[in-house]
Amino acid sequence: MKNSVKDHCLVIIGLILFVAGLIIVKTLSEPQGVMRALPYVCIGIGCGIFGQGMGNIISRKAVKNNPDIYKQIEIGKKDERNITIANRAKAKSYDMMIFVFGALMVSFALMGVEVTALLLLVFAYLFVIFYGIYYRFKYEKEM
Numbered sequence: 846m847k848n849s850v851k852d853h854c855l856v857i858i859g860l861i862l863f864v865a866g867l868i869i870v871k872t873l874s875e876p877q878g879v880m881r882a883l884p885y886v887c888i889g890i891g892c893g894i895f896g897q898g899m900g901n902i903i904s905r906k907a908v909k910n911n912p913d914i915y916k917q918i919e920i921g922k923k924d925e926r927n928i929t930i931a932n933r934a935k936a937k938s939y940d941m942m943i944f945v946f947g948a949l950m951v952s953f954a955l956m957g958v959e960v961t962a963l964l965l966l967v968f969a970y971l972f973v974i975f976y977g978i979y980y981r982f983k984y985e986k987e988m
Contacts (some may be wrong), residue, residue: 848901848905849902849905852898852899852901852902852905853898853902854898855894855895855897855898855901856894856895856898856899856902858891858894858898859890859891859892859893859894859895859896859897859898860891860895861891862887862888862890862891862894863887863888863891863892863895864891865884865887865891866883866884866885866886866887866888866889866891867884867888869883869884869887870884870885870888939977942973943974946966946970947970949966950963950966950967950970953966
């Protein structure tokens with residue numbers, strides 16, 4: 846029941862953000878600064894939150910009358926093989942991300958992109974790298 850209430854709240858929040866973004870887009874004729882991007886961010890986040898909530902509601906209703914299908918889905922989620930496959934895929938994508946974002950930062954620097962945007966990208970890149978290093982040390986101590 847708790848998940849149902851949470852999903853309904855997500856749907857409502859998503860709709861509110863979506864409608865607020867549309868209203869801001871339609872009412873502001875000459876947006877400046879942050880207001881140029883804020884409505885579109887609200888629309889995007891609202892659509893994502895709405896989709897997440899509706900997807901959970903629809904999937905719950907679809908398996909509501911079939912407990913066998915629900916059991917199979919739960920077993921599939923908790924299966925060690927599926928978890929291992931997902932973790933290996935994440936590790937491969939992390940390895941690829943290191944090189945892709947490194948090349949992207951270098952190309953942005955060579956193109957002369959604004960320094961603030963470049964620094965934000967560099968800080969996000971370093972945050973991910975240090976996060977990975979922290980967990981590597983943590984897991985090495987545990988194992």
